[in-house]
Amino acid sequence: MSAAAIRATGLTKLFGAQRAVDGLDLAVPRGSIYGFLGPNGSGKTTTIRMMLNLISPSSGTVELLGEPMPRAAQRVLPRVGALVEGPAFYPFLSGRDNLVRFDAADTRSAPATRRARIDTALERVGLAHAATKKVHAYSLGMKQRLGLANALLRPRELLILDEPSNGLDPQGTREVRSLIRALAADGTTVFVSSHLLGEIEQLCTHAAVMRAGTLVASGTLDELRSQAVREVTVTTADPDAAAAVLRGRGLSPSIPAADRVEAALPDGVAVEDLTAALVAAGVRVRGIAATGESLEDRFVALTGEGFDVAG
Amino acid sequence: MSQAETAGPTAAAVRPLALLGSELATLFRRWRTITMLSALAAVPVLIGIAVRVAGAGSGRGPAFIGAITDNGLFVAFTAIAVSIPVFLPMTLAVVAGDTIAGEASLGTLRYLLVAPSGRLRILLVKYAACAAFAIAATLTVALFGCLIGAILFHIGPVTLLSGSQVGFWGFSGRILLLALYETVSLLGLAAIGLFASTLTSVPVGAMAATIVLAAVAQVVDALPQLDWIHPWLFSHYWLGIADVLRSPVEWGSFLSNLWLQLGYLAVFGALAYGRFTTKDIAS
Numbered sequence: 360m361s362a363a364a365i366r367a368t369g370l371t372k373l374f375g376a377q378r379a380v381d382g383l384d385l386a387v388p389r390g391s392i393y394g395f396l397g398p399n400g401s402g403k404t405t406t407i408r409m410m411l412n413l414i415s416p417s418s419g420t421v422e423l424l425g426e427p428m429p430r431a432a433q434r435v436l437p438r439v440g441a442l443v444e445g446p447a448f449y450p451f452l453s454g455r456d457n458l459v460r461f462d463a464a465d466t467r468s469a470p471a472t473r474r475a476r477i478d479t480a481l482e483r484v485g486l487a488h489a490a491t492k493k494v495h496a497y498s499l500g501m502k503q504r505l506g507l508a509n510a511l512l513r514p515r516e517l518l519i520l521d522e523p524s525n526g527l528d529p530q531g532t533r534e535v536r537s538l539i540r541a542l543a544a545d546g547t548t549v550f551v552s553s554h555l556l557g558e559i560e561q562l563c564t565h566a567a568v569m570r571a572g573t574l575v576a577s578g579t580l581d582e583l584r585s586q587a588v589r590e591v592t593v594t595t596a597d598p599d600a601a602a603a604v605l606r607g608r609g610l611s612p613s614i615p616a617a618d619r620v621e622a623a624l625p626d627g628v629a630v631e632d633l634t635a636a637l638v639a640a641g642v643r644v645r646g647i648a649a650t651g652e653s654l655e656d657r658f659v660a661l662t663g664e665g666f667d668v669a670g
Numbered sequence: 671m672s673q674a675e676t677a678g679p680t681a682a683a684v685r686p687l688a689l690l691g692s693e694l695a696t697l698f699r700r701w702r703t704i705t706m707l708s709a710l711a712a713v714p715v716l717i718g719i720a721v722r723v724a725g726a727g728s729g730r731g732p733a734f735i736g737a738i739t740d741n742g743l744f745v746a747f748t749a750i751a752v753s754i755p756v757f758l759p760m761t762l763a764v765v766a767g768d769t770i771a772g773e774a775s776l777g778t779l780r781y782l783l784v785a786p787s788g789r790l791r792i793l794l795v796k797y798a799a800c801a802a803f804a805i806a807a808t809l810t811v812a813l814f815g816c817l818i819g820a821i822l823f824h825i826g827p828v829t830l831l832s833g834s835q836v837g838f839w840g841f842s843g844r845i846l847l848l849a850l851y852e853t854v855s856l857l858g859l860a861a862i863g864l865f866a867s868t869l870t871s872v873p874v875g876a877m878a879a880t881i882v883l884a885a886v887a888q889v890v891d892a893l894p895q896l897d898w899i900h901p902w903l904f905s906h907y908w909l910g911i912a913d914v915l916r917s918p919v920e921w922g923s924f925l926s927n928l929w930l931q932l933g934y935l936a937v938f939g940a941l942a943y944g945r946f947t948t949k950d951i952a953s
C-alpha cells in the first residue's frame with residue numbers, strides 16, 4: 360500500500376519531432392486528489408493515454424497501483440476507472456446498454472451484479488431517469504455524466520479523469536466535485552486533469568503543472584502556494600517615505616499610483632514586520648495587503664500565459 | 671477500500687466470452703445490420719416473384735434460374751449464385767471494415783481497451799462477429815429462397831447434376847451445405863477487411879478498400895492471361911456452387927477452398943495482429 364497510486368519515470372512521447380510529453384516524473388500518493396493542470400496542448404491527455412496503455416511511451420515507464428504498465432495492464436486496469444479525452448459511446452445504444460457493453464468488455468466483471476452496479480453508477484451521476492434513452496439523444500453534459508458512470512461501474516482504487524466537468528452545467532460541476540470528494544473519502548485515489556485552476560484549487564490535495572510537455576511544478580497545494588511570488592501593496596498618503604522603508608528592508612518597491620506602493624515580497628519577510636516598520640517610521644498607512652498568493656498567479660507565472668499580473 | 675477488496679477483481683473469475691456475447695448483441699441489434707440482412711432477403715424474393723410473373727426465360731440469366739419452375743428450392747440456389755459476386759462480399763465488407771475503425775472513430779475503442787479488453791481479444795471477437803455475420807447473411811439468402819420457392823412454386827424430388835435424385839430433406843441439406851460453403855468462401859475477405867480496419871480510423875475507407883479488393887480479385891480471376899494466379903485468389907471458389915449439386919458431393923473443391931481461406935486468415939490475421947497490438951490509440 361505504500362507504493363504510489365501512479366508513478367511515472369522519465370515519461371516521454373514524441374509525435375514526429377514534437378515532444379508532446381518530455382521526461383515527466385510524477386508520483387501520485389495513494390488517497391490524494393491529484394490535480395493535473397496545464398493549458399491546452401500541454402500534454403495532459405497524452406500523459407493519461409500513456410498511463411492507460413493506449414499509446415506507448417517513446418521512453419520512460421509507468422506504474423499503476425504499484426504494478427508496471429503495460430505488463431500488468433489486464434490485472435491493474437479493472438481496479439482503475441477512467442475518463443479519457445471526453446466520453447465516447449455507441450450512439451445507437453441506450454445509456455444503460457452502453458454501460459452493459461463496457462462492463463462486459465471487462466473480463467473480470469461479474470454478470471450477476473451487473474444490473475445493480477449499473478443502476479448505482481447511473482444513480483450516482485444523476486442519470487437514472489435517462490438510462491433508456493439512446494445516447495445520440497444525450498446532451499454534452501449527459502454524455503459526460505455517462506462517461507463518469509462508466510468509470511464508476513465497480514469500486515475502483517484509482518480514478519483517472521481527464522477534464523471531468525467539461526460541458527457540465529454549474530450544478531453538474533458541483534455534483535461532480537462532491538462525487539469526487541465522496542469517492543476520495545472512501546479511499547479512492549483520484550487523478551484529475553483540468554485547465555481550470557479554480558476547480559483544482561477547490562477540489563485537490565495535490566497538483567502538478569504542465570507546460571509544453573514538461574512538468575514545471577508539483578506538490579501539495581500548500582507547497583505550490585508557498586512557492587508563489589507574493590507581493591505587498593501599501594496604500595498610503597506618504598508613498599515616497601513608504602518606498603524608502605521597504606527599500607531599507609531589501610525590497611524593490613515601485614509607485615504605480617499617487618497613493619500606492621507595491622513590491623515583490625521575498626521569502627522570509629513577513630507582512631506584519633513591514634507594517635511595524637512602516638508605522639515606526641511614521642508613514643501614514645491606510646492599508647497594507649499581501650497579494651499574489653493565489654494559485655492562479657502561480658499557474659500563470661509557471662505556464663507563461665494570460666495577462667501580466669504585475670502590470 | 672474494503673469495498674474494493676470484497677468485490678476484488680483479482681479474485682473474480684475471468685470471462686473471456688463476455689465480450690463476444692456483447693459484440694454479437696450489438697452487431698445484430700444495429701439498424702445497419704438489420705437493413706443489410708433485409709436487402710439480402712429481398713434477393714430471393716425478387717427472383718421468385720420475377721420468375722413467377724415472367725417465367726424462367728429461354729436459357730439466359732443467372733445459374734439455375736431455369737430449374738426454378740421445376741422445383742421452388744432452386745430459388746435459394748439462384749439467389750446465392752446472384753449474391754455471391756457482389757451483395758454478400760459488399761455487406762461483409764461493411765461489417766469487417768467497421769470492426770476496429772468504427773470503434774476508433776466513435777472513440778469507444780479506448781474505453782474497450784481500458785475496461786480492460788486485451789487487444790488480441792478484441793481482434794478475435796471482432797473476427798468472430800464477422801464470421802457470424804457471414805453465416806447470418808448466407809443463411810438469410812438460403813432460407814428466404816426456400817421459403818419463397820415453397821410459396822410460389824412446386825417442390826419435389828430434385829435431379830442432381832450427376833443424374834441421381836434427392837428428396838426434399840436431402841435437397842435442403844444441400845442448400846445448407848451451400849450456405850456453409852459460401853460462408854467459408856467469405857472468411858478470407860473478412861480477414862482482409864479486419865486488417866484494413868486496423869489501418870485507419872475512418873470506417874468507410876476500410877469498407878471501400880475491402881469492396882474494391884473483392885471486385886479486383888474477381889476481375890483478375892476472369893482474365894485468362896493471369897491464370898497462374900487464379901488458384902490463389904480468395905474469390906476463386908466463390909462460384910463453385912455446382913460442386914454441391916453433384917452426387918456424391920465434390921469435397922475436393924470444398925477442402926481446397928477451406929485451406930485457401932484459412933491461408934488468407936492466417937496471413938491477414940497476423941498482419942492485423944501486428945498492426946493493432948502496436949498501434950497508438952489516439953482517437
Ligand SMILES: Nc1ncnc2c1ncn2[C@@H]1O[C@H](COP(=O)(O)OP(=O)(O)OP(=O)(O)O)[C@@H](O)[C@H]1O
Pocket residue numbers: 374379397398399400401402403404405406554952
Ligand atoms: N495523435 C497525435 N499526433 C500528433 N500530435 C499529437 C497527437 N495527440 C496529441 N498531439 C500533440 O501533443 C500535444 C499535447 O496534446 P494533448 O492532447 O496531450 O494536450 P492536452 O494537455 O490534453 O490539451 P487540452 O487541454 O486541450 O485537452 C499537442 O501539441 C498536440 O497537438
Ligand SMILES: [Mg+2]
Pocket residue numbers: 403404405444521
Ligand atoms: Mg486533453
